[in-house]
Amino acid sequence: MTQETPQPTGTTGPSRHAQRLLARARAFDARHPWVWDGALTALWTVAALVDAAGGWRNTARDPGVPVWLVFTLSLALTVPLYWRRRHPLAVLAVMACAVLVSDASGAFLQASYLQMLPLFHIALSHPPRALLVSFALLLPPLVTGAVRFPTESWDQRVVPTLWAYALVALLGIAVRSRKDHTAALVDRARRLEVERDQEVRLAAAAERTRIAREMHDIIGHNLSVITGLADGGRYAAAKSPERAAQALEAIGTTSREALAELRRLLGVLHDDDQEAVRAPQPTLADLDALVTGVRKAGLPVHLDLPADPPAQPLSPGAQLTVYRVVQEALTNTLKHAGPGSRATVTLTHTPDDVRADITNTPAAGAPRPEQTRERGRGQGLTGMRERAALYDGTLECGPLPTGGWAVRLRLPQKDSSS
Template sequence: MTSVPEASHGPGAEPPRRGSGLLELTNRHQLLSDALLVAFLGMVLTAPLHWLFRQHPHLLFFQGALLVPLVLRRRAPYVVFGVIAAVAFLQWLFGGMIVTGDIALLVALYTVAVHCSRRRTWTAAAVLGLGNLLAVTRWADPARGWKGFIALCAMSVAAAMIGVNVHGRRDYLAALEDRAARLERERDQRAQLAVAGERARIAREMHDIVTHSLSVMVALADGAAFAVPRAPQKATAAMEQVSGTGRQALTDMRRFLGVLRADEPDALRHPQPGIAQLDGLATQVRAVGLPVRLRVEGDLAAVPAAAQLTVYRLVQEALTNTLKHAAAGAQATVRVSCHSDRVAVEIRDDGRPVEPSGEPGHGIDGMRDRVAAYGGVIEAGPLPGGGWRVATCLKLGEAADAGAGAPEAAEHGGSEGEL
């Protein structure tokens, strides 16, 4: 069977066309085109021998009986060949001589080779070979009969081989069309998966930015409202921090969304936060009233920017959850240990949890998605003596295989593709 070359078509290639012009017209109107073929053969093969058919009218009957079935040759090729072969046998029995309409046997054999299986093709060829032998034994000169037999067999083999070649070519084109269609479907599926992944990434980023900022702003606003009667200056400072946090959140969202817009190249120059920015995050959380102890060990330069962004978002989400769920007086501890092949992160708080709000959150799911890109697993749960613990270990060697993105991508907002 003809093999399909892998390099013939890329994902964006168009399917090959089976034919054009006259060939497409004949394929759409098979009955009409085959009827015209029969009429043409009838005129070409009958007119030069009109004197013979006037002398032997029964030969004209065989001439028509051999040619007319070709009208249905593409509708029922094997049946048409059998009918023409039967007429040829009757001609051999009662006709008395060969007529030019016997060429219909070659046309029928060719059609079988084009439209039917190899088995049927060689069966039809064998039947025609037997007919050639019968014709030679009856009508050929005994001294030269073997030459006529070879000539008839050569024409039969040629008709069959041409048909087999056309059949193979049709199968080849059909395979190319199928492969091109399959590649196009796969390309569309990959594009849909990429869009879904990008949407999930954007949702995680927006969740981290908005949730943390709003939690800080709510805590500051509550504190300011409580302090207004007793300490107006502290209330004013708290409201200024609310304003600053809101502005920073808007800046972060504009920067993040600007990366997704082609008409804002300046957004690409602003790097996303990393481990070095954890100190500022801790300071922001301390201003709300949650004491945070931060400890960072190891060489930050050994950690790719994409992994640093994951660590920052993980710590941000954990501290935000502590602000929302831990009771007053809670303290948090953040430990980040950087190594050449991994980054260990642990966030603990010692506060007793307040009553749950009943609203499901997506923070843990977002954390799981982030660390899974680095072969990590989130460990989140209550501590035996009270409090909550979140820990994970990012395997830096698996980031490329998991598709976490190159460091350059993270420095420019972590964008992995266009929407």
Template sequence: MRQTVRAWGNALGRVRLLVRGKLPPFAVDAALTAALLFATAGLSHRDLVHSTSLVVFQWLLLVPLVWRRRAPLTVFGVLAAVAFLQWLTGAALPADVALLIAMYTVAAHSTRRRTLLAFAVLELGTLLAASTWATHGRTTQSFVALSAIVVATTVIGVNMRTRRAYLAALEDRAGRLERERDQRAQLAVAGERARIAREMHDIVTHNLSVMVALADGAVFAQERHPEKAVAAMRQVSGTGRQAITDMRRFLGVLRADEPDALRHPMPGIAQLEPLAEQVRAAGLPTRLSVGGDPDVANAAAQLTVYRLVQEALTNTLKHAPAGTRADVRVRCSPASVHVDITDDGPVTAAPAAPAGHGMAGMRERAAAYGGQLEAGPLPDGGWRVSAVLALVPRQDGAAPDGEGAVRAGDGAL
């Protein structure tokens, strides 16, 4: 029996969803009104044949239901007034069920205050009907029975309104979560693009700058010192191969089908000496000093240090005149890594606008570790780039020693 009732309930639910999805509410209410007119006319056929006033009351009670969802309280007020006139005439019709439908509509679509007002009016009508049409002194029993029907109708309407509001809140929350998910995905994609752009900029710009400097030196030395020209071109070849290796290493990490990606770890502090040798070969005398234990910094922090030094030396190689010397100092501690790159070139004014993305990339790299970045000319000549990377954040979430504010010179190195 329970399975049969459940099956009928599921079938009615599917029909209701199908009708609600295919037909507008006004058409559904019109169909409901027509069905009630037909049903109530059949129940009171004899009375309607002999009384025109009853026909009028039946139509006045049922036809307003067509607009019940557009103006719930107004329709209920009209039906209550018609029902009161009907009570004055002493007539009783099955069409009075329209009051219950109107009460349900008010409870399902109107505010709580309007629902209480409609409930009070309908309870008064219930009292009048029970006192007039109850037989054999059963006024109290009739009033209780009718009131129970009114209360049940109101509770069903209120529950439907609560359910509708709950579903609307769930839909709104799901929409907001979907939008936030899309925004997070867009931010992640933008961040990944920026990271790839920084890495590719550092790899390509540095190696091309070294190759250009070596090629210029080879052209200059090919007549007087051909052996130096040959050595320079070999350095160009080696630098090109190194650039290809770096790009394959970086792109291999991004590709899941690259089997050798893990065999080529990203560069770190240990690779600063080969970097300095490469820059020296390009014509920039460079002194490197590393203090402390580099292993206290993880691979990502060491890559940041390497890229900062690489970008600073590349800028010096491109912009500083011949004879300039560079000095790189790296100090590692359990809490932070200090990086300082200076050169002794002449005092130059910073350009009015950034010439590339190098400085922006250095800022972003330092900021990723709550870092403090300073870049600018020295008072006695030359240029200085200094960065502090925080390895251990403070317990209050702030960067230690005021780190996190990223400062830089007005122009790109």
């Protein structure tokens, strides 16, 4: 799998090209770490062997150290660097042993300062306690050299070297902190992106559910009314052509109303259509028109509304909930109650809640509604319950003991206006 090199932003000129080259070098090193490790090891090995050819005597305390030992120690101080990133503590331990022999013999090879490389990687990738182990490995060679060849004071021999090692460790800690901070920012950005995508999906699912519920209420109710009108017109055509014409006119009116509602609902889905029709949603004032349409479809409906308006008016959303529940209940009555049935819609207001009771009673001698009800998926009842739950309301529905069916909606008054 190939990795895309991140392109730095917010910089211009030479700095941008330098960052781009650095990013490419890091990406290449991540794919082929052995190239950089091998090149660095080879560089320091050649430098150490060149110094072992004779230059080491310039800093040696005992120039008589055997040459073979100097070459062996030079290789011991450079070859392990190849594994410094994968096993820095083990590399430092091997190098510390070579430095101990170097200082104890008096060679004092300058390659001993290469211990700073594995020390940096220990601070970069290991817990803080590993630094204590590292300094425990670095200190014995310094003390041994200072004790065996006391040509310099401790302040000149031991302390400056320890300070150099401490600065390298602090550099590794600083780089590690920056990397951890960057990784935390990247992880946070990724989690925020995931959360944003989840919110978008949830919002889309909620919107699909809302649209499906509206489509069900609009199409289901109007088609039921049209079906009732068509059946009545067919029976009236033979005896009373005028009644058939009235039924056809009502079918046309209902169809146009349904089409207008669908256009309004679908029009708001077009983001680029700023002129979409946004007619107001039905309210309690539209219950009379709803009941009139159902009566025209052949179902006698008695509407009982409170004489006085409520002290605390319902919010538009709560009014739409009451309207849709009444609409769905009357639609189900048209579909399942059978001929001769009658319906009653009662709306009451109390200081605590708003209640809508929709009941239907079958004709004398007719079977109970649950016997003639078609077995469906119950999307209408589910939609009514979802609407009620949006306003912390409750919905109860079921057969009546004397026959018929009842739907009871309750919306808390205090929540409906919030």
